Amino acid sequence: MIEGIRTDSAPFVRFPDGTEPPLSQAVKVGDLVFRSGQGPLHPVTHEIPDDFSAQVRQVLHNLVAVVTAAGSRKDLIVRCTCYLADRADFGTFNEVYREFFAHCPRFPARTTVVTQLVRDGERVEIDGVAAVVG
Numbered sequence: 253m254i255e256g257i258r259t260d261s262a263p264f265v266r267f268p269d270g271t272e273p274p275l276s277q278a279v280k281v282g283d284l285v286f287r288s289g290q291g292p293l294h295p296v297t298h299e300i301p302d303d304f305s306a307q308v309r310q311v312l313h314n315l316v317a318v319v320t321a322a323g324s325r326k327d328l329i330v331r332c333t334c335y336l337a338d339r340a341d342f343g344t345f346n347e348v349y350r351e352f353f354a355h356c357p358r359f360p361a362r363t364t365v366v367t368q369l370v371r372d373g374e375r376v377e378i379d380g381v382a383a384v385v386g
Contacts, residue, residue, distance in 0.1 A: 253281075253282075254279060254280070254281050255279070255280040255281075255322075256276040256278075256279055256280075257276060257277055257278035257279065257280055257285065257318060257321050257322040258276065258277050258321070259277065259317055259318060259320075259321035260295065261295055261317035261318075261320070261321065262277060262290060262295050262314040262315075262317040262318045262321075263290075263291070263293040263294070263295045263298060263314060264277055265293060265298060275288050276288060277290075277318045277321075278318045278319070278321075278322050280322045280323070280384065283383055283384045283385070284381055284382070284383060284384065285318075285319050285322040285323075285324050285381065285382040285383075285384060286380075286381055287315055287318050287319060287379050287380050287381070287382065288318075288379055289333075289335070289377045289378065289379040290311050290314040290315045290318065290377065290378055290379070291311060291314075291369070291371055291374045291376070291377045292306075292307035292308070292310040292311045292314075292374060292375070292376060292377075293310070293314070293371075294310060295314065295317065300371070300373045300374060304341050304344055304345075304375055304376070305344055305347075305348050307374070307375050307376050308344070308345055308348040308349065308352075308376050309348060309352070311376050311377065311378050312348075312349070312352045312378070315329070315332075315378055315380065316329075319382040322382070322384065323384045324382040324383060324384045324385075325382075326353075326356060327355075327356040327357060328382050328383040328384070328385060329353075329356075329360045329380060329381075329382045330360055330361060330380075330381050330382060330383055331360055331361045331362070331380045331381040332360045332361075332362045332363075332378050332379070332380035333362070333363050333364075333365065333378065333379050333380060334349075334362060334363070334364040334365070334376070334377075334378045335364075335365050335366075335367050335369060335376065335377040335378070336364060336365070336366050336367075336375065336376055337366070337367070337368065337369050337374065337375045337376070338366070338375060339366045341375060341376070342364070342366075345364070345376065360380060
């Protein structure tokens, strides 16, 4: 069974013309959750923090909100693809990421890419995969 996941605990923002983006926040297939990229938007205010560390934390909290809505947990995130707008932020990104996952039994497998992000002001986006257990 394939199930689309959507939660108000993570941002799902319409385009300026009012249409919804053609994506699911996540898709659950069996015991895996495939998360779409999450940016640093606050789920209620839709504001983006100016501080890069705060952006990374918000992205990670948004990702956990989506996997939780799908029946998973932070410690069951198994893969992340991380997109940074500026290579100079890589060290700070690693510090915040390490701190966020410090109490998990392992770090997720990860790829980090430097690229141009779509939304103005966004300096980080992350997508990935999580397991769902029992």
